[in-house]
Amino acid sequence: MWGIELRRDSEVPLKRQIYQALTERILSGTLQGGEALPSTRELASGLRISRNTVNEAYEMLISEGFVLSRQGSPTRVAEGLRLRRDVRTDKGASRPETAPTAWLADFRTGQPDLRQFPRYVWQRLSQNALRGMTPELLGYTGPQGLPALREEIAAWLRRSKGMAVREEDLFITAGATHALHVAADLVSREGREILVEDPCNKGMLQIFLNKGCTIGRISADEQGLRTEELDGRQACAVYVTPSHQFPLGGILPAGRRAALIRFARESDSYIVEDDYDSEIRYYGDPVAPLHAMDPERVIYIGTFSKVLFPGLRIGYAIVPPELQPRWRSLRTHTDVQNPPFEQAVLAEFLRTRKFDRHLGRMRKLYGERRQVLLAAMEEAFGDRWRSWGDAAGLHLAVQFPGRRFDDSFLEACRKRGIRLASVEQHALRKGDHRDKLLFGYGHLEPEEIRGGIRLLKEFMDEGVADS
Known part of the structure; x- marks a missing residue:
């Protein structure tokens, strides 16, 4: 009846199916404003269902304002509900999806090779972490991140890179991309540029552009950022990948690192250090981060996306003390915090040295x-x-x-x-x-x-x- 076809084998209740069918007709204009609906007895008979089911569907329509009901009068469609068809939306919806390319x-x-991730180990740690989480950890734990995870990251940075990092200076983020969003808001100043390596990761560059930052280019060569091009620049920050420059792969030598630190101090600017791919190194020990040379001028950003799996969405930043109150405020008023469960599992993965x-x-x-x-x-x-x-x-x-x-x-x-x-x-x-x-x-x-x-x-x- 009325073109309504009910699927009795569906998980969607019959009353909800009737409600959906009628609202679709109202919004499309098939049912016009002021038009009377059939009585509940009539519709129930036509659909061969209980009258109570139709009553419940009509009550949903009435409560949401799709129809109007007055005692002694038929239930009628409310005025002004027809939505014009968006031609562009319809065209987009009817266009068949392009099949993904089969890459040879x-x-x-x-x-990274996600097939190599130790799922069984992670599953076992996940169960242990969930059992060990107190009710308090399931609530709001603050913008800085789970204390246990910050403790383990600080310990790992100490044993793997020789970094002396205080837990209170560590802030957990939803990956490096999220950390750069917050850092961009922290360092931006009107009339000053954010200097970036050229070439650089265009995805990371887009973050600064989306924030409305003025971008200045500094050439990169086989050794990374060419610091001689910094002379005379008015910058609020320099974004750099010193441990493995993307995309050229250079490692910033000590002389250029010192020059970059001097520039930040003299220009009252900050260095945003993206420690890209530093853990995957084939010759010698990991390169000492810029942060070790001047913790007051460097915002250090790391992530677990490449060494574990991108879907984890956990990274971290080491933030200079004077910027920390602003960082907390920005994080609190964007997404508050990372989910605590994944943080707890990663903390255990680090603590047991399974990560190493x-x-x-x-x-x-x-x-x-x-x-x-x-x-x-x-x-x-x-x-x-x-x-x-x-x-x-x-x-x-x-x-x-x-x-x-x-x-x-x-x-x-x-x-x-x-x-x-x-x-x-x-x-x-x-x-x-x-x-x-x-x-x-x-x-x-x-x-x-x-x-x-x-x-x-x-x-x-x-x-x-x-x-």
């Missing part, structure tokens, strides 16, 4: 895959390439002297099933890095790496790469 070679950057062991295994695995990639490049391209920044991280920047990789080349790769990015895509000033491609390898098995490089070699030999 997927060299995306920043992707997992990181050691992954560093060894990624190192082996890095060697496979380098060998595959040599086999395919001989001496017609050179790597940049291959001492750390999950990707490799590769220069092909004499080649030019533009958007048309990357699009042609995509159509061939090769997923690649170029350094030029991350450059503010275009033209300086047109001969460099980025190869992510952490998530790939050795044969996937070799097969992907062979496929790229065949494609490039066709001459498509030259513009």
Whole structure:
């Protein structure tokens, strides 16, 4: 009746199905304002259901103002409820979804091998953490983060990087992206730039742009930020990835680190240190962070996304004392805090040193895959390439002297099933890095790496790469 079809096997109650069918007709204009609905007895008979079920559906419509009911009169549709059809929305809704590309070679950057994550260990720790959580920890625990997690992060930074960090200076965040959002609000000053490396991570750059910050570029080379370009700049902050510059991979040397610290002091600005990929290092110990040189001038940002799994959404920041009250206020009035349960599990993962062991295994695995990639490049391209920044991280920047990789080349790769990015895509000033491609390898098995490089070699030999 009235085109209403009830599904008696559905989990949605019959009264709710009637309510939904009638509201759809009212909002679309099929039922006009002032039009009478059938009596509850009539509709119940037509649908072959209980009259009480129809009564309950009508009561829902009346309580929400879709229909009006007066004693002795039929129930009528309220006026002014028709919604005009949005042509653009309809077109978008009717367009079939594009199927994801089946990549034959997927060299995306920043992707850890999630198949290696120790699920069973995490599950067991999760059960222990939940049993050990007091009722107080299930409430609001404050913007700084779970004390147990801050204690364990401070201990891990001490044993892995030699950092002397006080727990009260640590703030838990929803990853590095969230930390940069808060840091941008902290350091922004009208009339001053936030200086960034060029090239830099365009996703992180977009955070500052979305905040309305004025951006200034400082060139990066094989050793990271070129600090000689800082002279005379009026900045409120410098965003830098000194341990593994993204995307070129350079490690900022001591002389440039000292120059950067001096600039921050003399210009009364801050350094936002994104410790990108520093844990995945293949030569020697991890590089000492800038934070160790001047804790009063450096906002240090770390994350567990790459070393555990991105969906965890837990990172941390070490914040100079004078900025901490403002940080607490900003965090309190945005999302208050991270969920306590995941924090408790991660704290236990760190406390039991299972994190250290997992990181050691992954560093060894990624190192082996890095060697496979380098060998595959040599086999395919001989001496017609050179790597940049291959001492750390999950990707490799590769220069092909004499080649030019533009958007048309990357699009042609995509159509061939090769997923690649170029350094030029991350450059503010275009033209300086047109001969460099980025190869992510952490998530790939050795044969996937070799097969992907062979496929790229065949494609490039066709001459498509030259513009």
